[in-house]
Amino acid sequence: TQLLEQSPQFxxxxxGENLTVYCNSSSxxxxxxxxxxxxxxxxxxxxxxxxxxxVKKLKxxxxxxxxxRKDSSLHITAAQTGDTGLYxxxxxxxxxxxxxxxxGAGTQVVVTx
Amino acid sequence: xxxxxxxxxxxxxxxxxQVTLSCSPISGHRSVSWYQQTxxxxxxxxxxxxxxxxxxxxxxxxxxxxxxxxxxxxxxxVSTLELGDSALYLCASSxxxxxxxxxxxxxxxxxx
Numbered sequence: 001t002q003l004l005e006q007s008p009q010f011x012x013x014x015x016g017e018n019l020t021v022y023c024n025s026s027s028x029x030x031x032x033x034x035x036x037x038x039x040x041x042x043x044x045x046x047x048x049x050x051x052x053x054x055v056k057k058l059k060x061x062x063x064x065x066x067x068x069r070k071d072s073s074l075h076i077t078a079a080q081t082g083d084t085g086l087y088x089x090x091x092x093x094x095x096x097x098x099x100x101x102x103x104g105a106g107t108q109v110v111v112t113x
Numbered sequence: 114x115x116x117x118x119x120x121x122x123x124x125x126x127x128x129x130x131q132v133t134l135s136c137s138p139i140s141g142h143r144s145v146s147w148y149q150q151t152x153x154x155x156x157x158x159x160x161x162x163x164x165x166x167x168x169x170x171x172x173x174x175x176x177x178x179x180x181x182x183x184x185x186x187x188x189x190x191v192s193t194l195e196l197g198d199s200a201l202y203l204c205a206s207s208x209x210x211x212x213x214x215x216x217x218x219x220x221x222x223x224x225x
């Protein structure tokens with residue numbers, strides 16, 4: 001059982017549409033990160049959120065950390081084909097050091113022209 | 114700046130053999146973590162090293178071990194390989210209090 005549950009597992013949308021990926025847990029995290037991974041490569045860090053209720057924007061991507069620091073969401077506005085990839089949330093539990101990340105199973109996003 | 118470098122990129126080993134994977138972190142990063150990624154289990158934490166000391170360890174058998182050198186480079190070793198050890202092994206490094214990790218491209222290990 002994954003400590004971080006991601007939903008949906010798979011998302012297929014057309015260019016220009018919006019999408020939201022969710023990451024939920026019953027545990028409290030001191031920080032939460034989002035990564036995107038391409039086939040055959042390592043994950044690439046998109047953002048880190050550390051404060052409950054925090055919202056961060058990265059161009060068309062908006063990240064939110066829940067008030068209780070147990071959940072997070074990633075929203076993409078006007079998706080482009082370049083947004084295709086495996087999106088992973090990862091967090092360091094409050095009881096662990098920040099070097100021990102728990103990963104969600106990932107959300108495979110496919111954006112078609 | 115140079116990213117995290119993992120060598121080799123691909124490796125094929127036979128059951129029962131042992132293997133050593135190498136990771137060179139970003140210059141100045143002292144924290145190095147290792148992860149195993151498989152289609153069934155996703156990314157699983159193996160261990161983390163900080164300034165040559167193992168700071169965290171995941172739930173893997175003792176066949177999996179690692180170490181970090183004074184220049185922060187790290188190696189992980191898997192002994193008595195099993196078919197189930199076939200996976201992408203990822204190394205990641207982080208600066209102090211960065212909260213975010215930079216991953217290497219990984220080593221794809223296939224055990225036959």
